[in-house]
Amino acid sequence: MIADANAERIVAGWLLNCEEAGSGSDWQRAADITPDHFSADSVAREAFAVAAQLHAAGKAVGFESVASSERVTREDLAILTGWKDAQTSFYFADSLATLRETHKHQKRVTARLALAQAIERDEGIGEAYAALARIDEDAVALAAVPIMEIPTADTAHRATVNLLGNGFLRRGQGGLVNGPTGVGKSVLLEQGAFCWACGRDFFGIRPEHPLVVLLVQSENDDEDLVEMRDGILAGLAFTAEERDLIRKNVFTVRSFKSGLGWLREIEPLMVKHRPDILLADPLFAYAGVDVAKDQPGLSAFLREMVQPFIIKHACGIIFAHHTNKPPSGKEKPNWQAGDYAYAGSGHNELANWPRFVAVLRSLGSRTVFELRIGKRWKRAGICDTNGQPTDRVLIQHSDTGICWKTATDQDLARTVETAGATARTVAAVDADEVIVRAFNACAKKGRADIETVAKRCKFSEKTLRRRFKDENGIPRLVRSGDDVLTIANSQVVAVETEVQDDLAA
Known part of the structure; x- marks a missing residue:
């Protein structure tokens, strides 16, 4: 784990702006922080050390009092104290947590090295083990409950936690939509957002109620988004009431960060808009790891970062992701049933972690595709023309605008290229x-x-x-x-x- 210089600057800069002497609430929140927590930015470390000494002595902490120590130049302090103007209390609290986590990791690495050396010397092994164990003593203890005492959810509770279908996606869960490059995955996601925002089903996948959706994407500029928006609004003929719900419930932002930095960047938007579903387009932009080769990194992103994040904000998340585009234009023609959960480009973790996986699959046509549910299809709610549950639906590019509409076998046969x-x-x-x-x-x-x-x-x-x-x-x-x-x-x-x-x- 690499020390976070920005987190160190935010903590030091924030505390430098606590002008009052005594025990301010921000200093109380940082009571366990020491200069040893600062290892990436020497200016932040030195400024914090001076400020902490002043605070401990009951003296006022601020730009002038720290500058008078002459341990940090006024130029460096001016840059450091400027961090508070650009940040919020949320970032201060989040940065404190980052400093604690990084410091504990560094202590753990040091303790493990000491243990390895003790084992090599065959001396002091017990003490080294004890020192390593003490580092994690302040970890939050897990509490197990008897499984038979977990209450059965009633209808009202299910309606509260359910987002799509019959438990197809619930709060605190993630989904994955895979598809080839350039066929319209972004349009598909935006169309889903519009439908779910006004309470419409999306090719058979119904929302529990009109949902608030935050679309975070990196590849489309405003002109692209407007073109897709206007095409979907025209092609689906939303009513005035439905348009009002879409206007109220769908938000979008363009983000270029990845990993933990991405989640920190969008967290204020999660607090402000409280979305039911977070749409992230594409996964490649936000994972921050090689999704094919770095399985530990991918698992850490999905299970240790994204999962707690969506549980914390009581929402679901759906990632758009790319399939490997085959040279022939035909995708996995011999795959069956649950095989489609593995259609995304990258490690099998992309089939294991999501609660549902959907695939936009090429069938040899440039305009007609198969939307297939590779995982948890019975919960999606899609039915065929006879009203029977099915794991697939044919969809096609609209002739009248940028949007998707249902297709038939005849549409497919007519448009197969060769x-x-x-x-x-x-x-x-x-x-x-x-x-x-x-x-x-x-x-x-x-x-x-x-x-x-x-x-x-x-x-x-x-x-x-x-x-x-x-x-x-x-x-x-x-x-x-x-x-x-x-x-x-x-x-x-x-x-x-x-x-x-x-x-x-």
């Missing part, structure tokens, strides 16, 4: 069938290694291995009927055929 795209999909499915038949024949003889199965398929071993990867080189399952195959230790092996839908019931 027969070649369909032929490639059929060829891939045929290859899977060949592999599954060959595997079953080889397995009956007790030998299903890659070499044997490849010979049975009349493939090279390289070709067989390639069939177990998608267009981007990412491992995939080979399927045909109820048979599902993968490769493990140079063997072709069968795996479970059903991907469980998380909390589908």
Whole structure:
């Protein structure tokens, strides 16, 4: 954990503006802070040290009194004291917490190093363990409750915590909407915001009541937002009453920070507007980590930063995210059911953490797409033309403006660009069938290694291995009927055929 220079400047600058002598409330809040908490900014450290001595002596703390010590130049103090003018009490409290967390982390690292040295010397190991344990003694203790004593939620409580569908998204939960680049994910999110803000369902996903939505995005300028806004308002023919609700309930801001800095930046807006849903577009802009390679960093962002943040503000969050765009324009044609939870670009944590995952999927058309729910689809509330629950709906670009509208199979058939795209999909499915038949024949003889199965398929071993990867080189399952195959230790092996839908019931 790297020390936060800005947090140190905010704390020092804020306290330097506490002109009154004695025990001001801000100094009481910082009673445990020492110069050792300041390790990133030497000016802030020295200024705080002088101010703390003055305060402890019952003397007034301010620009002149600290400057008179001559331990900090007047120029540096002028910059430091200016921080209060640009900050709020919230930032002071948040920065205090940052200093405490960073200081504890540094103490823990030092204690662990001391323990390692004690173990190497085989001397003082017990004392080193005790010193490490004392660092965490002031941590908040968890309290377990008997699971049978947790009350069953009544209808009124469910209505309070539920946001979308039948528990599809509740307060304190997150969702993910995946889709290819440039097909209209931002429009889709903004259209969802408008519908939920006025109490309309969004392609079958209904809000519990008209919701307040804060859209935080980084890629669209004001002209883009206005163009999308006007297209959605015209295309969906909102009533005057619905437009008033949208005007009252939908807010947007453009943010370029990431990680914890992003959450700190938008927190004042969360306090001011109290949104029910926070829409973040895109995840790449705000995670602050490599979502494909840095699993610990991604988990820390989602589970240690975002999760407490949305619980604290009693809201849900939905991230827009990119899928890997395949060269053929066809996305995962052989995937089934819960596989679509894994459609986002990056680590599998992006399927595990969200309570729901939706995918805007290309089907070979430039205008007609499939909106598919890869996780918790039964809770979404989407129904087919016969009124039966379904995990997918066809949607298309509107002909009359920038917005999405429902589509039919006939719309899809009419707009599929080439027969070649369909032929490639059929060829891939045929290859899977060949592999599954060959595997079953080889397995009956007790030998299903890659070499044997490849010979049975009349493939090279390289070709067989390639069939177990998608267009981007990412491992995939080979399927045909109820048979599902993968490769493990140079063997072709069968795996479970059903991907469980998380909390589908």
